[in-house]
Amino acid sequence: MVGLIVLAGIVLIVVWGIVTFNRLVSLRNEVQNSWKQIDVQLKRRHDLIPNLVSVVKGTMEFEQDTLEKVINARAKAVSAGSMQDKVNAENMLTQALGKLFAVMENYPQLKSNQNIMQLQEELTSTENRIGFARQLYNDLVAQYRIKQEVFPNNIFVAFFGVFNKEVYFEAEEEARKVPQADTSIRPKS
Template identity: 50%
Template sequence: MMWIILIIIAVILGGIMTIYNSLITKRNRVKNAWSQIDVQLKRRFDLIPNIVETVKGYAAHEKETLENVIKARNTYVNAKTPEDAIEANNQVVGALNRLFALAESYPDLKANQNFIHLQTELTNVEDKIGYARQFYNDTVLMYNNYKQIFPNSFIANMFNFKDEPYFEANETERQNVRVQF
């Protein structure tokens, strides 16, 4: 009889260890996916000072727009959590949209080879960010689902595993883009 109890306890402990290890693995995948977004966002933020300097030469009186781009970039650099970084990213997107709208007002700037190159680089990075965001959200979905299903939810709560946030578009990014000629 004692052997049966020991076997039942071993099976339960083995199940708990398996679920716990799977939670750790999936949480680490989420962290890795976030770091891939972070790499692409840093590439974007490395391009921003070059774009701002290029635009400065053509639009020196547009100081506020240029300062907002740098301020948004610095907010991201100082973000401590993924939630802070997501919010800072949304600020950067808005500031960059205003910067490129400003560039439309300066035909010489739009024809500048350096500006065109930087704009192309930024477009490529934005595509990579989009793919990284999708991968991150897929990974978060798998982790959160695994964490929330029965009996995993008991173990996850016992060891204080938290849901991970999705990388979502902010309200500005959801609005229709107005194109005027």
């Protein structure tokens, strides 16, 4: 009888172990996948910027400085290698773009241009998508970390040691603001 109970206990622990392991693995993959999703959206932004610059260039002759900053930031972001570099470069780009949008407000003739309105809509959408992708990534990382750190999972993780902690995609406070009147109130909750 005692043997039976011990056997049942061992079976239970093994089943729990398998379930936890699989859950951790699937979470890890989800985290990696969501990081790739950010990449896809960033690529989209990189592709859109040259179009915007070429359309805006003629009208905004006096703002060469702002435009150049955007172009440089884009070049840096495209060529960034390591993850931390990438995060920094993208934050720079977001800032530069935000400034460009703010300056564009001073040129009413840009607003009547159908092409620019289209591009701006596309860029707004892309900014939102990047924001959402990042939000999803951070949510998943938080889930993954919680799953690793709660008792008794932490012992299990230390025993196997195949799960590394993912880093959050952090943005500077300034960069968090999307350059648009309506979205400025976006509490972090």
